[in-house]
Amino acid sequence: MIHDILPHVLNNEFKVCDPKPTDFVIRYDGAKTLLKKVATSGQEGASAVGYAIPRVGELLALEGKTLADFEGHYLFSIDDMAFFLDDSIEAKPADTVATPEGYEFMGSRTFRTMNPVERMGGATAVHIAHWESLNKFCGKCGNVTIRGDHERSIVCPKCGNVVYPRISPVVIVAVRNGDKLLMAHNIDNPNPRLFLISGFVEVGESLEQAVHREVMEEAGLRVKNIRYFGSQPWPFSDSMIAGFTAELDGDDTIRMQKEELSEAMWVKREDIPEYETDVSISCCLIENFRRGFTL
Ligand SMILES: [Zn+2]
Incomplete structure (x- = not known):
């Protein structure tokens, strides 16, 4: 999952300090982050464009500045690599911020294409930057x-x-019905694959009550034997996701909430394709079922 970055270690203790030229810098315009285009090897060795988080020294050099000119503040470190938030564009309208040659302002999903340190560090830094901007x-x-x-x-x-x-709490649940798993596609998800039922926890309810409510609202189903599976930070929606497994309780007829979902269905274990488990708890829950582990 996104926070599993061993052997690297996140140090998010609050402190005030100055940057090194090699530290990462997040220049966030209120919606997107300035990233450096880098050549990567695509499929079958073909070159492709990837993105990396710029370093403090390189952005300062581009603008003819030195470390003494840096306007920004420390966020956290991963090992000895610190992440700083650039304050130089604070209060400037997004459409007036210049984009240096070889760089591009990109949405947070781009961090998911990076190595584990920049993926976790970049997305988490933008989580903080977004909060500050609001x-x-x-x-x-x-x-x-x-x-x-x-x-x-x-x-x-x-x-x-x-x-x-x-940090908004979210629940996600793998609902089992014998050898079938309840899978769904959210209307807002640009990824066309099927995932699991999930949703934000409402005021006044426990995580388990949120599981019951979400499954009933989105699929019209009752569940029982809810068990905690694990959790993960999900900086892309300022969230903390708590994952659960559960069993169908009673009638298996799905009544899909069309305002939220484009698909919802029972999928047999052998019909579930393999999911990469390096980023999301959703994929870990699906893989856990697909590989036949006990829920
Ligand atoms: Zn006040």
Whole structure:
């Protein structure tokens, strides 16, 4: 999964420090991140364009600046490689930000094409950048906010309101019906493959209650024997995903929620194709069932 980066180690303890030229820098315009185009070997050795996260030194050199000119702040490190958020484009409208030659502003899904360190580090940095971009003004009194100086927070100097990073809980569940798995496709997912039932946890409910509700809402089914499988951060939607397995309880007739899903069906174990398990808990749950492990 995305956070499984061993032997690398994420150090997300809050601190204030200066960058090295080799540290990563995230230049986020409120929607996309500036990435460097790199040549990669595609299928059968053909060259293809890939993307990498720029380093502090190279972006400064491009703009004729030195480390002393760097405008940005430390986010976290993976091993001894720090990730910094570039503040130089803060408050500039996205369409006025220049794109240097050889670089491109890309959406967060691009991080999924990178190596484990840049995938986890880049997506997590953008999670923080997005949160900061949404909290430039106090939601309580409207004053301009500042970053906290002793923890990862945003503070209103006028009324004292403190805002922490937004991490929205999500549940995802592999529902088993004998040798069949409940699989679905969400209307908003650009990936056409079938995945599992999932959804944000609502106010006032437990994770298990969210599982019951989501399966009923999206597929019209009851479930029982809900068991915790594992969790993962999901920076692409500012989320924390809790994965569960469950068994069908009663009638197996699917009543699909057409507003959310384009497909929902029972898929036999032998008809499920292999899924890559290096990024998402959804794929890990599907592979767990496909390979015949007990749910
Ligand atoms: Zn305030």
